[in-house]
Amino acid sequence: MTDKIWLASPHMSDEGYEMEFIKEAFDTNWVAPLGANVTGFENELAAKIDTKAAAALTTGTAAIHLALKAVGVSSGDIVFCQSLTFSATANPIIYQNAVPVFIDSDLETWNMDPSALEKAFIKYPSVKAVIIVHLYGLSADMDKIIEICSNYNVPIIEDAAESLGTYYKGKHTGALGDYGVFSFNGNKIITTSGGGMLVSNNEEQIAKARFWATQARDQARHYQHSELGFNYRMSNISAGIGRGQLKVLEQRVAKKRDIFDIYKKELGGLDGLAFMPINDWNVPNCWLSCITLNGAVRPLDVMVALEQENIESRPVWKPMHMQPFFAEYDYIGGTVSEQLYENGVCLPSDTKMSGKDLERVCTLVKGLWK
Template identity: 45%
Template sequence: MRSQDYDRIFLSPPHLGRHELNYLHKAIEDNWVAPAGPNLDGFERDICEFTGAGHCVALTSGTAAIHLGLRLLGVGPGDEVLCPSFTFVATANPIVYLGAKPVFVDSEADTWNICPQRLREAIEDRIQQGRKPKALILVHLYGMPAKVQEVLEVTAEFEIPVLEDAAEALGSRYNGQPLGTFGAVGVFSFNGNKILTTSGGGALVTNNSEWAQKARFWATQAKDPAPYYQHSDIGYNYRLSNLLAGIGRGQMELLEDRVKKRREIHQWYKINLQTVPSLTISQTEPTGGRSNRWLTTVILDPIQTDTTPEQLRLHLESHNIESRPLWKPLHLQPLFAAAPMYGGSVCEELFTNGLCLPSGSALTEADLNRIAAATKAVIRSKEAQ
């Protein structure tokens, strides 16, 4: 069969229900289509209720939320911000927006998130050079909780504030507490491929009421309280629209079911691909951690097989199945070639040997069987070869 004879299986497509239409219709009927309105207020309340955060500011993207969050932490020109290398570029770009510089840190091999030991090494070395980092961006990669307690112990010791990038981790928990609520500021993304989507959007959460007020002020062009347009501070056009917030409200009603489904898909892969030579369903939940399993990831052991992740990706593509390489470490990106890096071997090996499999919550049993069959057909052990 040709690839076009199959329906396309996407990596992580949006999965909408019918709830979203109720909020959208109401917004249109009431003419609330601006970046303000009942859906926006309600969506922020929903996020606070779900996460336990004191305050939420819904924004146009997770990137915008990181940008505002770093600014709230006082990051500015010439500062240094600690950041895992193994993450999407949107984590680090806002550092540069503010004229600051990223300092990259390697992953640990269990959760793939920032390594607490390497983090300590980076902080001590930067302090020795007279450049104490201004903040840490703590990422929960692919929805997997980092080793939160160990990381926070290090940052507390050196009094470095934490911005928690939980863009991929809404619905994940650590010791029962929702991710995004451990740092001084937390960030979520509602991009089209996320576990909850507003087509495009994000949110900033914090327990600091003054910071939430400031973030909302900046996100609406920093308009001073005057009867005319007066601006004493730089601002941005970052507020989420009331229409998109309506989609978010409908999605919030389905979030727990979506997390359950993604975890079931991860477990299905783990059981049904366990006999594939050299392939491991990867990322281990830390003690006390519960991942939303936004994406299921695999590692191919080059010692056991000559099949590469790229060969697997292309083979899946020939069957009209989308998969994706793991994030290319940021210290290997031309954009950040001059940035300091502490460690590197762990995230480099993960990038070389890993792949993301389709993980959308609407996947059927037939879809999963098709993915598994295509995967098994291409991977061979070296002994068999």
């Protein structure tokens, strides 16, 4: 069996930055729950993306959940949510007993279609929040989305789980809306083994999110709780990994972009194959290199051919409005998200891939056209 090539796997720094922070936590016995690494990771990430405050949490899902609480989403409220995404974007809407309305994507960005969003506002003017996604590290068309949401005075939550290191018109994704969310799952561009971050320029609300995430324990000698709390705070060990990983973020982004460029050079001439869109206002992190296939070779052909050679790939996300659990909820738009799901493939984009690994993938893919 040939060596495994992963879609995207954890990649610790060659310099050992992570172990330095972990060792400090062990040496000082600040293993859990909180400590200097948690505060340091929050401050360093906030500074990195030029936002005022951050809360380090157990998952990106938890960050979306607390963002929804922060903007006042409660039972029965409507929340607009990008349909083409992973279920973690939409699930917290249900946690709050709110009602998702799913919005189609456009081909120019693969993210929320501003024209469909405008139609959704006309149909549901009392919407409480909008969750957009920067899919696969591609920025949504934020100027248009911000303008529409501002007209209706509705807050924006950016699901930037896949887009740390992506820029929109010179600004970091995740720092453009009212709240931004990042994920540090094992497959993300940097990882804490599992974890997330909620960011905002609203320092008071981030402090409130930290309070909710620490079981909403009131300032009292005894254990007192006046609000519903959650066990959502990141551990000091995980935060130490994150601090080390943050030091190599630019390296990881550069490698991801190199992988995309090689795929584009090697596979760009194949009939019916197109790449995810890169706009002149978007500097993506290329978290995953994605293609669409509209010819004789189909996505399953590519995925099976790679799988047989011990190479991991995956389909583009199945839209939320097509998922059995969310089938009862409204959907606004056309068929773009469905087309991307049906025709899309995420190629292996692991930052540990060698030149030979990339050559192996490209040779297998090109062989399907012979």
